[in-house]
Amino acid sequence: MRLGLTLLGYVCRIxxxxxxxxxxxxxxSMHDLLKMKQDFERxxxxxxxxxxxxxxxxxxxxHMKDLIGDRKDNFLKKIYGExxxxxxxxxxxxxxxxxxxxxxxxx
Numbered sequence: 001m002r003l004g005l006t007l008l009g010y011v012c013r014i015x016x017x018x019x020x021x022x023x024x025x026x027x028x029s030m031h032d033l034l035k036m037k038q039d040f041e042r043x044x045x046x047x048x049x050x051x052x053x054x055x056x057x058x059x060x061x062x063h064m065k066d067l068i069g070d071r072k073d074n075f076l077k078k079i080y081g082e083x084x085x086x087x088x089x090x091x092x093x094x095x096x097x098x099x100x101x102x103x104x105x106x107x
Contacts, residue, residue, distance in 0.1 A: 017024055055063070 014022075018026075053060070
């Protein structure tokens with residue numbers, strides 16, 4: 001009797017029930033279908049905006065050049081200046097080998 005209750009009480013609990021060959025597949029509800037429809041509509045609106053932009057390619061190519069150019073140059077100069085301050089500029093071979101030069105004369 002105890003063995004029968006034990007065997008009848010067994011439930012197959014597969015850890016990854018919603019993956020694999022024998023998975024349980026959830027049926028789509030009406031809410032899921034409406035959500036998918038809204039996603040498609042939103043995607044279509046985005047594609048419409050991308051197909052017909054407000055500015056043409058010629059107009060959008062340089063309309064911020066005057067505003068961005070100076071700020072970008074100043075920013076890059078500042079970054080490069082900080083980088084050069086941390087590290088030495090350039091070390092030549094003559095500077096590396098200056099300890100070998102004791103005297104200038106050959107005699």
